[in-house]
Structures are given as C-alpha cells and as structure tokens.
Amino acid sequence: MTIDAARNPHPIYFAGAFATGGLLTFMVHLNGELARYGNPLFSSWTAHGTGIIAAVILLLLVHRRRMPRQEKTLKAPLWAYFGGISGAATVMLTSTAVNSPLGLSGTLALGLAGQVVFSVAADSWGLFGMRKRHPDARDIAALGLVVAGAALIILFGRGAA
Structure with missing residues (x-):
C-alpha cells in the first residue's frame, strides 16, 4: 500500500468504521442489559456464545469450496490467539461500567x-x-x-x- 493510498482510503472504509462504532454502541448496551439482569460474566458468556453461533452461520453462508494453497498459508503468532481474552474482559468491564453513573x-x-x-x-x-x-x-x-x-x-x- 502506498502512502497516498493509506492517507486517502476509499470512502467505504469510513462508512464501515462509522457503522462499526454504531454496532459497538448497540453491543455495549445489550451486554449491559444482560449484566443488569444477571451479572457481567453471564453477559460475556452470552455475547460470546451467540457470537460463535453467528460466526458459524456466516461461515456456512460464505464458505468457499476451494482449499487455500499450502505455500501461501502463513501461521499466526501465538499471541494473536489471545484476542478472545481481551474481548471477554471488554464485555465484562463495559457491562459493569454502563450500569454505573x-x-x-x-x-x-x-x-x-x-x-x-x-x-x-x-x-x-x-x-x-x-x-x-x-x-x-x-x-x-x-x-x-x-x-x-x-x-x-x-x-x-x-x-x-
């Protein structure tokens, strides 16, 4: 990617980022409601459980039959697999904070x-x-x-x- 392309991204990226912010707000609200009626751990488990179901459905809908070429497959670093930990902590912390003043x-x-x-x-x-x-x-x-x-x-x- 050139410097000009990085500084002048396509407008769809701005729209996607803005929409993501709206979805994040909606998610925090819903998780906060779950925590209010249960607790932050319940909120996190529910959010991640429904997320798994949604991801499986989306994968089934967009699954491609061809297999990736082995020579182009790269292995992610081990630390990249720990994103779920920060996601779970984020859900629990925001579920608690949103129900505070x-x-x-x-x-x-x-x-x-x-x-x-x-x-x-x-x-x-x-x-x-x-x-x-x-x-x-x-x-x-x-x-x-x-x-x-x-x-x-x-x-x-x-x-x-």
Whole structure:
C-alpha cells in the first residue's frame, strides 16, 4: 500500500468504521442489559456464545469450496490467539461500567479515549509486530481532543456522574 493510498482510503472504509462504532454502541448496551439482569460474566458468556453461533452461520453462508494453497498459508503468532481474552474482559468491564453513573455515553467515551491512547502507544512502540510509527503533532492534538471530549461528556454531560 502506498502512502497516498493509506492517507486517502476509499470512502467505504469510513462508512464501515462509522457503522462499526454504531454496532459497538448497540453491543455495549445489550451486554449491559444482560449484566443488569444477571451479572457481567453471564453477559460475556452470552455475547460470546451467540457470537460463535453467528460466526458459524456466516461461515456456512460464505464458505468457499476451494482449499487455500499450502505455500501461501502463513501461521499466526501465538499471541494473536489471545484476542478472545481481551474481548471477554471488554464485555465484562463495559457491562459493569454502563450500569454505573457513567452510563452508555460515558462508558463509550472513556473506551474511545482508551483505544486512542493504546493505539498511539502501540504505533510508537511497534507493538505486536507492527511497524513503528512515531506520533506527530497532529496525532498528539487528536489524542488530546479525544481525551478532552471524553472528559466533557463525563464531567459536564446531561447524565454527569
């Protein structure tokens, strides 16, 4: 991928990322409701159980009959298989936080701030085999705006904690 292609992605990627944010909000709300009527562990088990069922159905719908060529098959690093652990922790933590005075918007605002902080750190340190990319002034400014926006939602929003 060229630098120009990376800086000017197709609009479908923006739409997909925006839709993902909406789905994430919906998921956090539903998981919070499950936790409210049960507990965060029940919420996580239910979310991941229904996720497995949905994934199997989607795989059956889009399954391709041809097998991948052996010479092109790469093995994922061992640490890549631990994404489910962070997913389970995320469901349990957000299910708890969304039922606190933070509410849905405060939980997601802090979650977004945490995502941005961690991603800038991962880029600058080259975590998980990524190429190092040191943040520039725009990255730091964007990081500050996201954190400030999260603080505004939590401290001065209509449902302030």
